[in-house]
Amino acid sequence: MSAGKAVLGLVIQRPGYGYQLEQRVKERFGSAQFVASSVYKALGRLEKDKLIRVVGGENLEATGDAERSRRIKYEATPGGVAYFRNWLRASSSVPLVREELQLRIAFCEPQDLPRLIEVIHGEELVCVAMLNEFQRSLDDDDTQPGAHEWSRLMDAAVNHAEAGFWDARIRWLADVRILLEGLREEAERRSTRSLRAVG
């Protein structure tokens, strides 16, 4: 997922200050884990490419790029809207799977199991916490007045994608942990039997 597309889509939906857009990116696309600086960089790029423009805020020429982007208000240009619509209708690219934990699992040895199980359960807890954060951001949605039925359903579709991401992640981590816990128990049973045989 690109921060630029996420930000442009949100500006088209509703103009806003940079700091508001950063918050909205976090609420809507939490699983992408965009950091604030990537949102402000994206705003700078979109402005330079004339896909969005400044419509308010303070005169902040002397400040840094990120601080300026944070404190000024943006709206989409007609060119930005057209660009986004074209992108929306284009074919999706297949995301790459890059996962450090997969490498750790691939190369782990039996003696690494206790630590790896702990690491994986830690990741599970982080994912469940992220899911809870996402739920909390939806609580605020409910308070927005005049939510249109169409927008509500499109939001539901997007929210299901976000939930699906955490589902898949939590499920995979739990499956691997259960597998490794089973292997650890087997190893412990074997070791107990060997000790008995020796004794």
Place this chain on the structure above:
Amino acid sequence: MSEPLLSLEAVSKSYLRGRHEVRVLHDATLRLYEGEVLSVLGRRGAGKTTLLKLAAGLEAPDRGSIRLAGEDLTALSDAALSRLLGEQVGWVQSEGPRSRVHALDYVALPLLMSVSDREAYGRAEAALARVGVAECARQGWETLSDSERGLVGIAHAIARAPKLLLVDDVSTILGIRDTDALARLLRTLAKESRMSVLMTVSESSAALRSNRTMSLAGGRLSGPPDPGERRDGDVIDLSSRERLG
């Protein structure tokens, strides 16, 4: 924070399947407060229904304590437990009635033992209207759509105005629209009636309108056991992942 309506403290539960011991819960802690919707996410066979049975006192834990409305469920007599469940707990299941009945009869059924027929049917009609399917009252269960069955199931469970609603994975066959509508309804019911909802789900999309979600897998119940609180072991600091590794 007030006392939880339902609490499971350090609960363990396992059972034998053939020669194998299946660990459903290991040292699990969960607290549910008034007006709160808590979802437990887990795949089929993870022990979600067993968790609900434990919460309703229908199964006893191997270890740990379970309290509902201030009562220790493991210490109650069968009669006292039945009375408590009858008064305080509603259960929504994906399976409906086994015999062919109208939706209205199904919803009125649990009320008929305690109040007059007239009152039971009056409350059943109100419950169906409350969940938005008043027009299904005279329809047979077998003619209802999946989403209508889910809603009639909720009406059946809330007709007695329980304090605790247990919902067992009812969204599995619903699409995005119906799942969202059902989740919003449960949240609204909890908010308006101060009813607490413990809901099991196979997919977290069904839990998006909950106040909190925990995950159940391999006997471990993971996630915040209290609203806004985390246990010592619940590592949230993302930077700690590198340290763990």
